[in-house]
Amino acid sequence: MRGKIIKGIAGFYYVSTVESGTYACKARGIFRKDKKKPLVGDDVEITVTHEKDREASIIRIEPRRNELIRPAVANVDQAAVLFAMRDPNPDQLMIDRFLVMMERQNIPAFICLNKADLADSSEAEHWQEIYRASGYEVLICSAEKGQGVDAITERLRGKVTVVAGPSGVGKSTITNLMQQEIVMETGSISKKLGRGRHTTRHSELIPLDHASYICDTPGFTSLQLPDLPKESLENYFPEIREHASGCRFVGCAHIHEPDCRVKQAVAESDISAERYQSFVRLYKELEEQEKRRY
Ligand code: GDP
Ligand code: ZN
Secondary structure (H helix, E strand, O other), X not given: OEEEEEEEEOOEEEXXXXXXXXXXXXXXXXXXXXXXXXXXXXXXXXXXXXXXXXXXXXXXXXXXXXXXXXXXXXXXXXXXXXXXXXXXOOOHHHHHHHHHHHXXXXXXXXXXXXXXXXXXHHHHHHHHHHHHOOOOOEEEOEOOOOEXXXXXXXXXXXXXXXXXXXXXXXXXXXXXXXXXXXXXXXXXXXXXXXXXXXXXXXXXXXXXXXXXEEEEOOOOOOOOOOOOOHHHHHHHOHHHHHHHOXXXXXXXXXXXXXXXXXXXXXXXXXXXXXXXXXXXXXXXXXXXXXXXXX
């Protein structure tokens, strides 16, 4: 039988199968020998050892499409960076940090701003404007009012999505809504797949249906940028990367240099001033990190 590892606790891997629900699995010794450790998100083949106890063995791990380090999950399709319009207010530098982390790991990302009911619609449009040139989609929703949740559900369908964001922005509320929505549609999800509050610090996939998963990772609020040479930061801001080759100086940092195409694009509003500000702040932070190291 084939399935997907949705969590790992104390040597057991919980594998969700389309045919018959979730099994608690041990990995066979072969994985230890090969130094290949199963990861949450792995697609695996299992063989049932005790049907009554819902136990099985993992006998094969399918090749991974990718492997995220933070959070530790395999086969991730995309990331949702989830913040709220209010309560707590969006922190743009934090949003941009998450986006850099995802760019760095080659994971396409989009932004969700929840609690739209607490702010003016012009404010939501302002956020969409900030990210227009970057190519990141900004979805606006209100879980409380049930607005915009359908569009998010559509965005998640058939994919494994890691969700990044601070607590209190409405992650649990949105997840519950989406589970209900998909359950009503397919009627196929078992009660066992439902979840309570987090009790572990491990990565875990929350099944929405048998092809759609959310990876909710406690501790994925880390603010530290991974070790990154400041010169490469531009590669992780799509709209800055796009203009960087037009600068006069090779190795232009886009901060104080003359004839800088990036600064010109900011002046002409082809790059948003807010995004450029995040770039400069993160650049200086990386510079400080490097100074401390040497
Ligand atoms: P989490 O920590 O990200 O999982 O956030 P929760 O889902 O627990 O939500 C935090 C608080 O925000 C709760 O009191 C929710 O009722 C509230 N909340 C969630 N979504 C909305 C929304 O769209 N509008 C408003 N006004 N409150 C919301
Ligand atoms: Zn430049």
